[in-house]
Amino acid sequence: DTGVSQDPRHKITKRGQNVTFRCDPISEHNRLYWYRQTLGQGPEFLTYFQNEAQLEKSRLLSDRFSAERPKGSFSTLEIQRTEQGDSAMYLCASSPTGGAADTQYFGPGTRLTVL
């Protein structure tokens, strides 16, 4: 078991460009979560999937953000027309079945810098 992986680890982009991040959860984990962590803050929930279904989206996830998990395995998070305020660490986590008792295992994150 290799843990949750995320790619890329770092992304620098210019304002207005689109970016896409990938998350590979632990094998056979049904739940997958996206969080955003800005400097000096704890992670904030963005959205989560149960298999391929996206079940909840935070109000933090504006229309410029879209997330998919097409086959219930890896997930992508796309940000269109990036803004400087999007600069943050984007964390992915997965858990076996979901529910408050399940441990969420976090990936190393993708650090986005928007110039």
Added chain:
Amino acid sequence: AQTVTQSQPEMSVQEAETVTLSCTYDTSENNYYLFWYKQPPSRQMILVIRQEAYKQQNATENRFSVNFQKAAKSFSLKISDSQLGDTAMYFCAFIDSYGRDDKIIFGKGTRLHILP
């Protein structure tokens, strides 16, 4: 709305000392889980310890223990015999047992430095 507050932005202790990190939270729920997560400088978050609200006994994991005071809504982490590898950001976190979305609510964190 549930909130988690960590009042100590940064702390430093000498190696082998004991350190306590504070956390308070606010919720109207009766059953929930509380966590301490560690985020080392490499940034991968790992779970240190968890506590279920209906369990009165404080959780322990080796050198890590908690002091859970449900009535006071307080959840502190004690690290005994601190080691250099304990240097990290520590986040107190909350999840509602009956929440539909399993989202974890994190505090702002405490940066802990273990000094040689």
